[in-house]
Amino acid sequence: MQGVNVVARWIDPSSGQPSRQYAVSSVSGFAFSGNAGNPLTGSLDALGQPLNRFGSTDATLEGFFDLAGLVIPQGSTGQFQLTVEALDSMLSQQVGPYAPYQVTPSGTAQPITLTLSAGADVQQDILMQGSAAPRTDLVGTSTFASPLPVPKSGLWTGDLSSYGEVDYLSLTAQSGQTAVIDVTALDENSRATDQKAQPLIGAWSISDPVGSLPPAVTSSPFNVSNFGVTRLDAQFLSSGQFRIGIGDLRGDGRPDYRYLARVLYADTLEPSRVGAAGGSPVEVDGIGFQAGMTVSIGAANASIFFAEFE
Numbered sequence: 001m002q003g004v005n006v007v008a009r010w011i012d013p014s015s016g017q018p019s020r021q022y023a024v025s026s027v028s029g030f031a032f033s034g035n036a037g038n039p040l041t042g043s044l045d046a047l048g049q050p051l052n053r054f055g056s057t058d059a060t061l062e063g064f065f066d067l068a069g070l071v072i073p074q075g076s077t078g079q080f081q082l083t084v085e086a087l088d089s090m091l092s093q094q095v096g097p098y099a100p101y102q103v104t105p106s107g108t109a110q111p112i113t114l115t116l117s118a119g120a121d122v123q124q125d126i127l128m129q130g131s132a133a134p135r136t137d138l139v140g141t142s143t144f145a146s147p148l149p150v151p152k153s154g155l156w157t158g159d160l161s162s163y164g165e166v167d168y169l170s171l172t173a174q175s176g177q178t179a180v181i182d183v184t185a186l187d188e189n190s191r192a193t194d195q196k197a198q199p200l201i202g203a204w205s206i207s208d209p210v211g212s213l214p215p216a217v218t219s220s221p222f223n224v225s226n227f228g229v230t231r232l233d234a235q236f237l238s239s240g241q242f243r244i245g246i247g248d249l250r251g252d253g254r255p256d257y258r259y260l261a262r263v264l265y266a267d268t269l270e271p272s273r274v275g276a277a278g279g280s281p282v283e284v285d286g287i288g289f290q291a292g293m294t295v296s297i298g299a300a301n302a303s304i305f306f307a308e309f310e
Contacts, residue, residue, distance in 0.1 A: 107131025154288025
């Protein structure tokens with residue numbers, strides 16, 4: 001788990017309590033690649049340099065921390081307490097692999113007491129109890145070449161549980177129409193958050209080749225006022241099948257990177273023309289319709305006398 005602050009505090013033998021004077025900390029994943037980019041906005045910075053050039057791509061370093069430099073103030077051996085904590089999102093913006101948008105840890109860890117000797121090299125694994133576990137995700141079986149169809153309801157949940165994961169879905173749309181795609185970032189308790197995944201949304205034509213950047217994309221996450229929501233308004237210039245991709249800004253992935261997605265798209269109108277005086281029924285067919293929605297034609301509100309949701 002990246003981005004966790006691991007703190008070692010010397011235990012004062014006279015009081016048996018962790019010291020507030022002799023302490024050192026290390027942020028897990030500091031040697032990992034951090035922001036590696038993603039298939040939606042690319043993996044290069046504004047100067048054309050790889051985003052991951054400052055860290056290793058070795059996956060074994062993703063949760064690695066190093067507390068070299070511990071001070072033993074009395075004698076050559078001493079006891080230390082290891083604890084873990086979240087980085088402060090306001091005071092630690094430039095710290096660790098997730099800078100500047102910190103990610104809260106998943107789960108908790110009990111304090112660990114170690115007896116250390118000067119010059120020794122000790123390896124210690126820390127288990128996060130109650131952390132989010134990988135789960136079976138229907139969307140997780142999709143690929144760029146084989147996207148899954150958007151549900152008729154236009155609503156689904158998914159997660160970006162593995163590093164670099166992107167979820168792909170397909171949508172058939174008409175030329176000149178617009179789809180609204182909302183993705184709400186959720187934590188492991190299914191609550192909206194801005195401290196887990198940083199979702200991006202992109203839309204391609206189904207014929208676009210692997211590796212191409214999407215013509216329609218959100219350049220940054222959380223681009224609307226709704227908390228935890230990223231929104232893409234995609235206008236279709238031709239009729240056919242299109243691909244929707246959902247990924248993390250940093251190319252990251254964890255079991256607690258969950259999301260709720262919704263596509264709102266009106267596909268056809270029947271009839272295509274009605275009298276200017278009004279009063280004629282119009283049937284709208286599409287996906288993502290929900291109870292409580294309103295419909296307007298021009299500046300006038302239309303009355304809904306029948307609605308069917310799937």
